[in-house]
Amino acid sequence: MARTKQTPAKATGGIAPHVSKSLRGSRKTIVNLEVTQTLASWVAKVEVLPHLWRESSHSQHAQAHPGLLTNEFCMLCQDGVREGEGCLYECDEHDCPRTICTQCISIPDGYAKYLQEPDVKFRCVHCHTVLSKKSNKVTPYYGFYKDAQPIFQSFLPIVGELAISKRSQISSKPVLILHFKVVGFENTASPVDAVYSYLRPYFPNGGLRLAEVVFDLSTSCKTDKYSQLCEELMNDIMQDRDYQIVCLVITNHTNDENGDPFLGYAVGNSYVTDTIPEFMSALLDPWSKVIRGAATATLFFLGCGAIVNKVEGFSGLRLAVVDHAILSTIAFTAKHFHPAFTSFPAIIEQSGLGMHTDIILMTTTSQDGGSTTSLECIRYSWAHSTSRPWGQILPLQCLQCGCPTNWKRLKANFSGKYMIFECSFADCGRAKDKSEASKLPQRYICKAPKNTTLLPGKRRNASWMEIVLDFSQSPTSMLESDVKMD
Numbered sequence: 001m002a003r004t005k006q007t008p009a010k011a012t013g014g015i016a017p018h019v020s021k022s023l024r025g026s027r028k029t030i031v032n033l034e035v036t037q038t039l040a041s042w043v044a045k046v047e048v049l050p051h052l053w054r055e056s057s058h059s060q061h062a063q064a065h066p067g068l069l070t071n072e073f074c075m076l077c078q079d080g081v082r083e084g085e086g087c088l089y090e091c092d093e094h095d096c097p098r099t100i101c102t103q104c105i106s107i108p109d110g111y112a113k114y115l116q117e118p119d120v121k122f123r124c125v126h127c128h129t130v131l132s133k134k135s136n137k138v139t140p141y142y143g144f145y146k147d148a149q150p151i152f153q154s155f156l157p158i159v160g161e162l163a164i165s166k167r168s169q170i171s172s173k174p175v176l177i178l179h180f181k182v183v184g185f186e187n188t189a190s191p192v193d194a195v196y197s198y199l200r201p202y203f204p205n206g207g208l209r210l211a212e213v214v215f216d217l218s219t220s221c222k223t224d225k226y227s228q229l230c231e232e233l234m235n236d237i238m239q240d241r242d243y244q245i246v247c248l249v250i251t252n253h254t255n256d257e258n259g260d261p262f263l264g265y266a267v268g269n270s271y272v273t274d275t276i277p278e279f280m281s282a283l284l285d286p287w288s289k290v291i292r293g294a295a296t297a298t299l300f301f302l303g304c305g306a307i308v309n310k311v312e313g314f315s316g317l318r319l320a321v322v323d324h325a326i327l328s329t330i331a332f333t334a335k336h337f338h339p340a341f342t343s344f345p346a347i348i349e350q351s352g353l354g355m356h357t358d359i360i361l362m363t364t365t366s367q368d369g370g371s372t373t374s375l376e377c378i379r380y381s382w383a384h385s386t387s388r389p390w391g392q393i394l395p396l397q398c399l400q401c402g403c404p405t406n407w408k409r410l411k412a413n414f415s416g417k418y419m420i421f422e423c424s425f426a427d428c429g430r431a432k433d434k435s436e437a438s439k440l441p442q443r444y445i446c447k448a449p450k451n452t453t454l455l456p457g458k459r460r461n462a463s464w465m466e467i468v469l470d471f472s473q474s475p476t477s478m479l480e481s482d483v484k485m486d
Helices: 021-025 027-034 125-134 191-202 220-240 276-293 311-323 344-349 351-356
Strands: 044-046 088-090 100-101 120-121 144-146 177-183 207-217 245-251 262-265 271-274 295-301 326-331 358-365 372-384 406-413 418-422 443-445 452-454 462-468 484-486
Touching: 027 044, 177 191, 177 262, 177 276, 191 207, 207 220, 220 276, 276 311, 311 326, 311 358, 311 372, 351 372
Parallel strands: 177 207, 177 245, 245 295, 295 326
Antiparallel strands: 044 207, 088 100, 120 144, 262 271, 326 358, 358 372, 372 462, 406 418, 418 443, 443 484, 452 462
16 A cells, blocks of 8 residues: 655754862762752753644554654655645655655546555655666656556656755654753753754654753762753653654853863852863763664754863863764854854854854764774864955954054965965055164965865855864864964
């Protein structure tokens, strides 16, 4: 039987003192003080947003593949169907999750019930195209087959149009978003909420969940209570469904001097910090089953750039990523990072995010049958021909004459990947009296970092650069700017 389903239509930074793990456990005076307080004011707080989607009344008609989640939306129009107006046909080819709605294919009259027979199989347009390429023979599209023979005497008319690429699909894999916020950041605006609202319509039958976890790990007492509450929440999440995609978001401060993340409040409203490996272990260990059980786990660190700009911070982050089996990690280099710049308008515009911060992408790959893990680090930097030549930032003010200036480009060598700029002020470097010697106008040489590839962009004068980070070189020069005065 050609399997059908129904999906509702959607159309119409700072500085804080460092506290080691052992020291946190030995703070008896603080622990005693905490016991006299109400737990609600001291221990880690866990908040879970309510489910905004309940099971659709149409879900009883869906027949799921054993072990395979089929798409909730048509591969052509990327929409569902309204009740009583048709259904979605699920592709029967091996490991294909695609569906096509009855609004996009014209089924001859009188065949609807016949197509529900057990031995009738459906093949989507994508699989038909793939099989045609393998056989090196173009054939008409019939869609429905019985005993490997077409059901219809003529081809099946495709009346829908592609909304996106024929190979594209809206994944129906369950997605879990865990947003960790350091205490004091509970009410801070975040792009996570926008992402959740954006994805919500694509999960009409459930499968998208957002959990906010407000943490304070500054003492052993708080850490133990945090672990206890997280374990309860994790058990509830695991009983809900098998979340194959886990997105971890950490909103936190980092120490400007070494990149250590903030743990929470020590006494009063004073923050304390710890090394990244210790912080990540305390924060993520209670969630180990969820993270390691997912097909993919991605981490976004929404914090200031010291965590990747400082050698000890970046080294600790790389170790933590591998230890916690996180497939992909994204961090930002801006000294004073603003999460609002990662919102959808800024990302789509590209330059809004790129002018504010570079992006660090860390990707883990299992090797030797999973016995070892390699880590690749790539830096993405926004380049503009005048404001950010080769990703380097020209100063707003000339250091020689003091003029806020538009820098004049003297030379651009694209094979050598460098540009030379000069101050546009006519009197820059000119002596004010005869007793002084005149100087040449201030110049800057902007060079591309090593291992740089300029990525294709929509604008002729701007695009992103991909920089592969090589840790065999001096770590202190890994993320430094390459702008030199001449």
